[in-house]
Amino acid sequence: MTLIAMRSPSDSPMGCDNRPVLRQRGQREVFCGLTSIVWLHRKMRDAFFLVVGSRTCAHLVQSAAGVMIFAEPRFATAIMDERDLAGLADANDELDRVVTRLLERRPDIKLLFLVGSCPSEVIKLDLARAAERLSQRFLPEVRVLNYSGSGIETTFTQGEDACLAALVPQMPSEPANAGKSLLVVGALADIVEDQFRRLFENLGISTVAFLPARAASDLPAVGPNTQYLLAQPCLGDTARALDARGAKRLSAPFPLGVEGTTEWLRAASIAWDVPSDRLVETVRGPQARARQALQRHRELLAEKSIFFFPDSQLEIPIARFLARELGMNVIEVGTPYLHQQHLSNEISYLPESVRLSEGQDVEMQLDRCRSSNPDIVVCGLGLANPLEAEGLTTKWSIELLFTPIQGYDQAADLAELFARPLVRRATLEV
Amino acid sequence: MQLTLWTYEGPPHVGAMRVATAMKGLHYVLHAPQGDTYADLLFTMIERRDQRPPVTYTTFQARDLGSDTAELFKTACQAAYDRFKPDAMIVGASCTAELIQDDPGGLALALNLPVPVVPLELPAYQKKENWGAAETFYRLARAFAGPRAPRPGTPRPARVSGTRPRCNLLGPTALGFRNRDDVAEIAKLLETIGVDVSVTAPMGATVDDLSRLGDADFNVVLYPEIAGVTAQWLERAFHQPSTKTVPLGVVATRAFIAEVASLAGIEVAAALSAIDTGRSRLPWYSRSVDSTYLTGKRVFIFGDATHALAAARIAHQEFGFAVVGLGTYSREFARDVREAAKAYGIEALITDDYLEVEAKVAELQPDLVLGTQMERHIAKRLGIPNAVISAPVHVQDFPARYAPQMGFEGANVIFDTWVHPLMMGLEEHLLAMFKGDFEFHESAAPSHLGHSANAQQAGLDRLDQAATAAMDHAGNNSVSWETDAEKELSKIPFFVRGKARRNTERYATERGLQLVTVETLYDAKAHFSR
Numbered sequence: 005m006t007l008i009a010m011r012s013p014s015d016s017p018m019g020c021d022n023r024p025v026l027r028q029r030g031q032r033e034v035f036c037g038l039t040s041i042v043w044l045h046r047k048m049r050d051a052f053f054l055v056v057g058s059r060t061c062a063h064l065v066q067s068a069a070g071v072m073i074f075a076e077p078r079f080a081t082a083i084m085d086e087r088d089l090a091g092l093a094d095a096n097d098e099l100d101r102v103v104t105r106l107l108e109r110r111p112d113i114k115l116l117f118l119v120g121s122c123p124s125e126v127i128k129l130d131l132a133r134a135a136e137r138l139s140q141r142f143l144p145e146v147r148v149l150n151y152s153g154s155g156i157e158t159t160f161t162q163g164e165d166a167c168l169a170a171l172v173p174q175m176p177s178e179p180a181n182a183g184k185s186l187l188v189v190g191a192l193a194d195i196v197e198d199q200f201r202r203l204f205e206n207l208g209i210s211t212v213a214f215l216p217a218r219a220a221s222d223l224p225a226v227g228p229n230t231q232y233l234l235a236q237p238c239l240g241d242t243a244r245a246l247d248a249r250g251a252k253r254l255s256a257p258f259p260l261g262v263e264g265t266t267e268w269l270r271a272a273s274i275a276w277d278v279p280s281d282r283l284v285e286t287v288r289g290p291q292a293r294a295r296q297a298l299q300r301h302r303e304l305l306a307e308k309s310i311f312f313f314p315d316s317q318l319e320i321p322i323a324r325f326l327a328r329e330l331g332m333n334v335i336e337v338g339t340p341y342l343h344q345q346h347l348s349n350e351i352s353y354l355p356e357s358v359r360l361s362e363g364q365d366v367e368m369q370l371d372r373c374r375s376s377n378p379d380i381v382v383c384g385l386g387l388a389n390p391l392e393a394e395g396l397t398t399k400w401s402i403e404l405l406f407t408p409i410q411g412y413d414q415a416a417d418l419a420e421l422f423a424r425p426l427v428r429r430a431t432l433e434v
Numbered sequence: 435m436q437l438t439l440w441t442y443e444g445p446p447h448v449g450a451m452r453v454a455t456a457m458k459g460l461h462y463v464l465h466a467p468q469g470d471t472y473a474d475l476l477f478t479m480i481e482r483r484d485q486r487p488p489v490t491y492t493t494f495q496a497r498d499l500g501s502d503t504a505e506l507f508k509t510a511c512q513a514a515y516d517r518f519k520p521d522a523m524i525v526g527a528s529c530t531a532e533l534i535q536d537d538p539g540g541l542a543l544a545l546n547l548p549v550p551v552v553p554l555e556l557p558a559y560q561k562k563e564n565w566g567a568a569e570t571f572y573r574l575a576r577a578f579a580g581p582r583a584p585r586p587g588t589p590r591p592a593r594v595s596g597t598r599p600r601c602n603l604l605g606p607t608a609l610g611f612r613n614r615d616d617v618a619e620i621a622k623l624l625e626t627i628g629v630d631v632s633v634t635a636p637m638g639a640t641v642d643d644l645s646r647l648g649d650a651d652f653n654v655v656l657y658p659e660i661a662g663v664t665a666q667w668l669e670r671a672f673h674q675p676s677t678k679t680v681p682l683g684v685v686a687t688r689a690f691i692a693e694v695a696s697l698a699g700i701e702v703a704a705a706l707s708a709i710d711t712g713r714s715r716l717p718w719y720s721r722s723v724d725s726t727y728l729t730g731k732r733v734f735i736f737g738d739a740t741h742a743l744a745a746a747r748i749a750h751q752e753f754g755f756a757v758v759g760l761g762t763y764s765r766e767f768a769r770d771v772r773e774a775a776k777a778y779g780i781e782a783l784i785t786d787d788y789l790e791v792e793a794k795v796a797e798l799q800p801d802l803v804l805g806t807q808m809e810r811h812i813a814k815r816l817g818i819p820n821a822v823i824s825a826p827v828h829v830q831d832f833p834a835r836y837a838p839q840m841g842f843e844g845a846n847v848i849f850d851t852w853v854h855p856l857m858m859g860l861e862e863h864l865l866a867m868f869k870g871d872f873e874f875h876e877s878a879a880p881s882h883l884g885h886s887a888n889a890q891q892a893g894l895d896r897l898d899q900a901a902t903a904a905m906d907h908a909g910n911n912s913v914s915w916e917t918d919a920e921k922e923l924s925k926i927p928f929f930v931r932g933k934a935r936r937n938t939e940r941y942a943t944e945r946g947l948q949l950v951t952v953e954t955l956y957d958a959k960a961h962f963s964r
Contacts, residue, residue, distance in 0.1 A: 031510070032493045036469025056435075058529035058558060063444035064472045083436045086559045089533075098435035105437060122467045122530035125496070155469030156496040156530070367517060386474030386486065393484030 023351065023360065025342060030365025033386055034315060034340050036155030037163025038121060039068045043405060044167055045078045047191045050114040050220050053079040054106065055153070056099065056131060057121030068402075078113070080106065084123060095127075099134055100141075107146055114145070115220035117167065120152035147220065149174065159340035161238035161316045161405070164191060168215060171223065172245035175215075178227035185211040186272055187224060187251065189243070190236030193408035194218070200259075200411060203269060206286045209276050215242075226251050231275050233268060235259060235410060237350075238317040240343045257349040259410045260318075260418065261325035262294045267349070290412035297416030298329060301423045306331035308426065311378040313387065314338035314364050315401035322382075322404065322418070324353045330419055334358045335376045338369060380422060397425045440788045440808055442763040442826060446556035446566025447528050448473050453570040453660075454524060455487040455608035456636040460574075461520035462489045463511045465503070465531035465538045480829050481609055490514035494531070504536045508545060511538075515547050522550045522578075522641040524570065529558035550641070552577045562786075564659045564738065564764060567607055571636055572663045578644035583671040590673040593651055599698035600630045602650045604665055604676075605657030606637035611741065611825040613637060615838035616656060620681060623841050624654070627691060627705040629698050636660075648672040652697040656680065656840070658740055659764055682744035684716050684845045685751055714842035716849045720752055728853070732933075734759035734800035736783065736791055736809050737824025739767030741839075743774050745804050745823045748848060750778065759783065759798050761791065788812075799932045802856060807831070819855035823848075913942045915950045922952050937962045 038061055041053045055061050062081035069077070082102045087093040099118075107113060116138070118131045135150040142148060151170040153163040168189065178185065186209055188200060197214055204212045213224030228250035234243065237258055247253065256271035257264045266287055273283045310332050312319040319339045326332040336359040344351075351360070361369070366387075373381060374394070381391055381398045388398040399422055409418040447464060454462040455477050464470065471491050477483045492510040494503045511525065525542040539553025552573055556566045584590075593599060603620060606613035614637075621631050632650040633643045647668060653676035655665045665676040675697055681690035688706065695705035719725060733755045735745045739762045749755040760775045761783030762768070768784045775782035783794055792812045795803060803813040803820040807828045813820035822831050823839075838844040915923070926934050934955070941958035942950050 030493070030513070031471070031491050032468045033471045033474070034468060035472060036467070038469065039472075058445065059438075059441060059443075059562065060445040060447075060470060060529045060558065062438045062441045063448065064469060066440055067472055067476060077439060081438045083438050084559065085436065086557075088435055089559055093435070095435070102435050102437045122469070123533060126499070126530055126533045154496075155467040156494065156499070159468060367513075384475070385479050386471055387478070389478040389482060389484055390486045 023356070026359060026361040027363050028361070028365040028368055029363060030367060032159070032340070032364045033313070033366040033384055034364070035068060035160040035384070036064070036122070037153030037158030037160065037166060038065055038119060038155075039160055040153065040163030040167065041065060041079045041119065042069050043191060044164060044216070047218065048115065048216050048220065049218055050112060051078065051117060052106070052110060052113040052115070053117045053119055054103065055079070055081040055119045055121055056124045056129065057081055057084065057119075058123045059083050061121045061123075078110075089127065095129055096134060096137075100138065103138055103142075103148070107142060114147070116142075116146055116148045117170070118148065118150040119163075119167075120150065120154055122154045122156050125152060125154045125156060147174070159314075159317075161236065161318075162341065164236065165239045165241045168239060169241040169245045171216060172226070172242060172249060175223050175226045175249070177249075178225040178229055182225070182227060182229045183211060184276065185213065185225070185230050186276075187226065187230050187232040187246070188212065188214045189232050189234050189246070190239055191216055192235050192410055196408045196410045196414060199413060203286060203290070203411075204272065207269065207273055207276070207278050207282060209272060209278070228252075231272075233272060234346060236318075237321055237343065237346060238341075240346065243346065255349060257324070257353065258318075258321040260321045261329045261415050262291055262298070262412060263328060263353075264321060264325060265294075265410070265412050265415070266291065287412070294412040294415040298419055301416060301419035302330050304423050304426060305419065307333060308379040309333040309335050309376070310380050310382065310422070311335045311373050311376060312337045312339075313366075313369060313373075313381070313383040313401070314340040314361070315382075315384055316405055317341060317343075318404055319382070319401075320347050320350045320354070320360075323358065324350050325415075325418065326422065327355055327358070328353060329415070330422075332422075335378055336361060336369075336372060338362075338364060340364070380425060382422075397429050399425050436787075438787075442786050442788075442806060442808060443563035444473070444476075445529055445558050446561045446563060446569070447526060447554075447558065448476070449563040449566025449568070450524065450526060450554055450556060450570040451477070451487055451489055452563075452567050452607040452609050453574070453636045454489065455483070456606065456638070457574075458638065458640045459521035460488060460641060461514055461518050461523050462487075463507075463514050463523060463525045463538070463542065464489055464491050464528055465507050465526070465536060466491045466493070466528035467530050468493050468495065470528050470530075477608055480827075481832050482829065483608070487608075488518065488520070490518075492531075499534065503531075503534055504541055507536055507538055507541050511542050512545055512547075515545075515549070520549060522552065523547065524552045524554055524574070526554035526556055527558075532558050550577065565766065567660045568663045571604075571607075571660060572667060574636075574641070574644055575647055575664045576667065578641050579647040579668070580671065582645060582648050593699075598628055598630050599652075599700065600632040600650045601694070601698070602632050602647055602653045602668075602674075603634040604653050604655050605659075605661035606634065607657075607660055608637070609825065610657065610660075611822075611827050611831065612837060612839045612844075613657070615836055616840040616844065618836070619838035619841040619843050620654065620656065623681075623687075623691070623709070624694065626710075627695065627708045628700055629694060648674070650674060652676060654694065659738055659767070680740050680744060681840045682741070682844065683748035683752055683848070684714060684842065686744060686747065687714075687841055687845065709842070711842070714845065716752060716842075716845040719849050720754070725754075725853075728856075729754045731755045731801040731856070732758040732798070733802045733804060734795055734798055734809075735823070736761045736763075736803075736805040738762060739764040739771050741824035743771060746774055746778065748845070749804070749852075752845070753849075753852065755802070758800055759794055761785065761794070799936065802852065804852065821851045821855055913939045913948065913950055916952070919950045919952050919955050922955055934959070 045053050088095045118135050120131050131150040135148045138148040149170045151166040226249045230251040231254050232251050233254050254271040254275055256268045259265040259268040317339055319337050323334045323337045327334045338361045342362040381396050382401050388400050391398050408414050454460050474487055477487045492507050494506055525538040542551045606617050652674050653665050655661045655676050668674045677693050679690040679693050681687040691705050692702045695702040733749050735742050742762045746757050746760050749757055757778040762771045763786040772782045788808050795812050803809050803818050804823045806824050806826050810820050837847050938955050938958040
């Protein structure tokens with residue numbers, strides 16, 4: 005196995021919006037891709053994630069999971085020790101032993117991911133071959149797949165991308181006479197998934213599947229008659245893998261806020277030839293409800309300035325929502341990785357005054373943040389308390405991933421996440 | 435390769451961070467990939483620190499591996515110096531950087547920075563967090579105090595008469611369990627008996643403070659896991675003796691005062707009488723009749739070696755509990771814990787496998803679990819009362835109020851903390867007498883902890899299942915229960931029912947009985963009550 009080079013921006017085709025992007029190189033204050041296991045294992049209920057890595061990896065996942073300590077979580081780390089590195093123990097034999105012990109303990113597991121880490125990538129431990137070998141041994145009860153969540157290749161939500169991309173080759177092929185089908189790609193809260201399913205039904209789009217599915221055995225079929233909508237902005241590799249299976253991407257903004265959700269549904273409606281008045285009729289109720297709920301937050305948030313540190317790749321769509329639907333003044337939107345093509349719709353909606361930055365030198369970004377003195381800063385947990393202590397108001401970005409925020413009925417919840425820190429600061433007299 | 439669900443300790447570089455974050459004017463440059471910055475949130479979120487840890491990460495990526503990660507390190511190191519202007523720096527590698535062998539120490543020295551640079555070698559694939567903290571502290575002490583050490587063989591000059599004896603307080607770090615308040619409590623105690631604190635380190639110390647470590651007459655080692663190695667070196671280099679008693683609990687605090695007095699050349703009796711023991715409430719609280727109900731409560735203890743050993747002592751000598759389980763994840767101190775366990779007639783559990791600890795708790799069915807945040811989760815799941823006594827801990831274990839563990843006030847805090855999760859004395863009796871009463875029903879939790887009633891019952895059910903499973907596993911569950919006996923068992927208060935079932939089955943098994951009757955139940959009760 006070779007190391008996959010970090011995709012450099014020059015690899016991506018430029019979108020129509022060629023505004024400047026600030027790129028700096030320095031310390032990045034972001035999680036690695038392993039962290040996405042924290043939500044992926046809740047979404048895929050019969051999957052287990054085994055990180056093959058170091059004590060640092062185990063400590064990272066545990067710390068990121070924070071208080072969410074489950075009785076027995078469906079993730080673990082096979083911690084490599086000196087013997088594995090010195091070749092005293094065959095790392096493959098060791099891995100087989102660990103996996104066997106794990107699967108004996110957990111007969112409920114149907115899908116096992118071997119998740120590569122920085123150390124496993126650096127020593128070039130071939131997890132693809134290991135997954136193949138273990139699959140042969142444990143199929144049909146358990147399928148074993150692999151992907152890398154290493155920090156040298158992936159940032160935070162890119163771990164989800166790598167995981168879903170590993171699932172795509174496992175998706176069954178659609179039958180030759182298959183009709184048109186819609187695939188929604190990206191982990192969503194179950195409640196959001198159900199809402200979207202109802203909306204698509206009302207639009208007359210009945211063959212709808214979601215990736216990832218809640219159960220390993222429910223992997224949807226894919227083929228040339230599949231068109232897909234991305235529900236998350238971090239899915240470059242997954243999209244490429246789906247394209248390779250013949251599926252077609254429907255270009256759309258992401259379903260955040262009333263506008264984003266409508267445009268996202270519109271993309272599917274156009275592809276399914278849904279009459280435009282049927283779309284209008286379908287979304288009228290939910291739209292009105294959402295706008296009404298947003299109004300309260302708009303009063304508080306309008307004209308307030310906001311600064312985004314890079315974290316989940318959701319920054320650009322959320323900034324678009326806050327700028328256009330709540331009237332916020334976006335100063336800088338940092339994102340760990342900017343997929344120009346998937347985000348071209350989003351970027352064109354952003355006001356010209358917004359500074360876009362990709363990657364990070366955290367010290368220089370902190371300088372910019374302090375000098376622009378925003379009303380609210382969106383940042384990771386490592387920065388939040390220190391910035392609060394400096395007098396800035398912060399919103400932890402990780403909450404944006406652990407809260408259902410997509411779709412009409414969550415638009416106000418998304419706005420509330422930004423309103424709460426301001427309300428709190430205004431309330432406290434200590 | 436070790437299968438790990440939850441770890442008690444992080445990697446050794448996190449130990450180094452705990453030292454760097456505790457100190458002032460020290461900056462740590464860590465050669466590490468993206469993602470390793472997660473460690474910052476341990477300090478900013480769990481400990482609620484209002485500043486970022488003084489750590490710069492190089493954040494190398496896959497594409498750098500083929501080119502020049504060494505250059506990246508040098509750039510980051512220089513930039514960190516330019517921006518933070520620290521008094522000194524420590525440099526090292528995290529687990530991945532260790533594999534690419536860039537030699538951060540050599541690279542940093544080549545930069546000729548105008549401040550001292552201390553390189554750290556922390557083998558990430560062999561060692562863990564506490565070792566990393568201890569090693570970092572030792573390297574720093576050597577680097578800054580070392581040059582002032584007298585030539586070997588030079589006797590230590592006598593203290594100038596008329597001056598108060600001075601000691602160093604060694605071991606407190608960032609993220610340590612109650613370190614902030616322990617330092618305050620012990621410093622106050624030392625002050626009272628006439629001993630001055632020269633340097634407290636790592637917590638709050640500058641590198642200049644470290645260079646003065648040799649000035650003190652002796653060292654107080656608060657946390658042997660962190661400061662043991664440094665204290666041994668100071669003993670060799672400066673002939674400074676150090677304390678061996680950790681002042682956790684009333685008995686140990688008294689012994690600690692006596693030890694300090696003898697090291698300081700103070701009259702022991704005078705030192706002890708200088709203390710206002712009226713504020714030490716544990717002894718009376720423990721003797722007061724309400725505490726009778728604490729007698730013989732079965733307690734399971736797990737943590738770092740220092741806190742686990744102390745908890746066992748306190749549980750036995752100061753609460754009258756029965757120590758039924760004792761263990762540690764600090765392998766470096768395994769021998770001490772094994773010896774202590776032997777004194778309680780049990781075998782120590784030396785492991786860093788969370789599952790093994792959980793299995794042991796389920797098997798022992800203790801009345802109280804004293805442990806780390808991992809044991810809190812185990813106990814919560816099994817519905818057993820619990821209290822936290824050792825790192826690793828979570829945000830709720832960094833309380834706003836003053837809550838030391840050490841010294842007499844620490845013992846007061848421990849009394850409250852351990853008694854609180856238990857059923858109150860009279861309540862326990864009422865429950866036994868009026869079983870089935872609508873208020874005192876069997877799934878009632880301690881009345882002062884109302885909300886957890888259902889969780890507790892659910893936990894007990896799981897505990898029962900776990901115990902049954904454990905017995906199945908051992909292949910000795912050949913005993914079945916007659917319906918009447920089962921009914922009679924259900925009349926026994928829930929918090930002793932598991933024990934009753936276990937004892938009865940053991941009694942039956944030992945006598946080759948296949949079926950437990952009501953008679954067997956009471957025979958067993960009589961047998962075990964002797």
